[in-house]
Amino acid sequence: MDSGTYKLYHEDDFDSRQHLQSYFSDNPDKVSKEDSLIFPIENLIKTFTEGHIKGDVLIDISHSSMIHHLFAACDFFKHIIVLKVNDRCIMELKRWVDERTGAFEWGHVTKLHGDTELNSNHLQDKEGKVRSALHHVLKCDFEKENIIDPIVLPPADCIISAWFLDVISKDQDDYRRYLRKFSRLLKPGGHIILIGCLDITYFTVGKHTFHALNYDEDFARKALVGEGFIVDLCKVKKRADVNDHIDYKAVIFIAAHKEM
Template identity: 30%
Template sequence: MAKTTKILSGEDYLDQFDSKAYAGAFFSEIEIEGFSFTEFRLKTLHKIYSKGNIKGKLLLEIGSGPCIHTVIPAASWFDEIIMTDFSPSNRDMQEKWLKKDPGAHNWDKFFKYYSKLDGNEDNWQQLEAVLRPKIKRVLTCDVFKQNPLDPIQLDPVDVICTSACLESACPDKDAYHNAMKNVVSLLKPGGKLILIGILNCPHYVVGSEIFQCLSISRDEVINTVKANGLDVIELFDDDTPVEEGTTIFNGTVIILAEKKITHVGVQSL
């Protein structure tokens, strides 16, 4: 009888997610033939932040994984950056990079790439020097909690970025909607959400393990954002399909959205 491969999810991220294998598989290179997802993500994030309109006191990254590449172009625009993740392995990798631990993933290529987009490739280490002290905390995050950062209470934040997190965490579309609601609750009215969504991906491989992913369409992602009190400002699409072993998806959407400001009417006497 053929062995049935277990699909991991949920609580399995606590003790079976190999952050080093994940970073090595997906974020060792940028320009990979037939795999434009990483390059598309970097170029789009650079385009969003380089305008100088997305800025503030605090940037909160929800579900950072073991990665820092999504906050590199934001470093100059915020006083503080907080990284979060559910997996202890991912948070440990974050801390290792912050402490310059030899076991940390090497992000030099990403700093160089962003610096090249800035027209300043030779000074990429300056960008790294700006980012590291801006990351003040690495926190535990659970998007299924009403306050995903519980027991930490933050004042409503200026900007939230989340990348391939909700679809990795959620077993179904109702859970996806509720997780989005919880994340958006941390955002101040008028604050911005930057969401990077992986489309129609049923599962993905990390090392020798397969993790569940919610297969969700572009329109479903957009509609969930709108249903949770945000206006879409900009949409960026990459419809390049990827099929590598059991990691399959057929595109990426990046959404820049703004949380609606609700005006309370004043009753005249």
């Protein structure tokens, strides 16, 4: 398939429920949970429990309607604000927040946290803690100067962005431009955590093939430094298995802080 015919996550119809089922469910027939779930969760837990990243406000700007990364964060931030570019992603996430019938089940992720934190009773409360802390789910537009105009957000202590820059950036200039807009949402000295795929060009959701930005570890590091960040941690994991649904070669986890 010609890459010029790939759909765009933020411009074309994107089925967030089907995406969750394909990449973040407990279904072994799709992408390995080692890459999409275990690697991010282990690194998030380690990063937050070290105690350097915490505060009042966490802003999440992530792909689709995933929430598994917020389980690790909810003990360290009082307020969570989630930004989405797609209405369907917002509706799917709110279905889980409001505990509606048919919401996507994240019980397998609770178990993964339990395997890591060894405190399953505490983790059973985490879904409630995330729901309580998640005060706003807002639509944003990254082509605007203020991406949630006319709302003005409080400066964030931390931003988490999982796989979002991969799918919204048409080229490397876009990646740097959007990263600059992330930076404006942070307090001086605030932290950013990026999770993404390296050497990727596409991913599929059902019968549809979507664009993803091809970049490597060196580019991700330099993009952060170029926007005034100091990289504190960078972990790269080679792809666990191969299938035709997505063509990445590795997963990257980067934690950095904004220079004062």
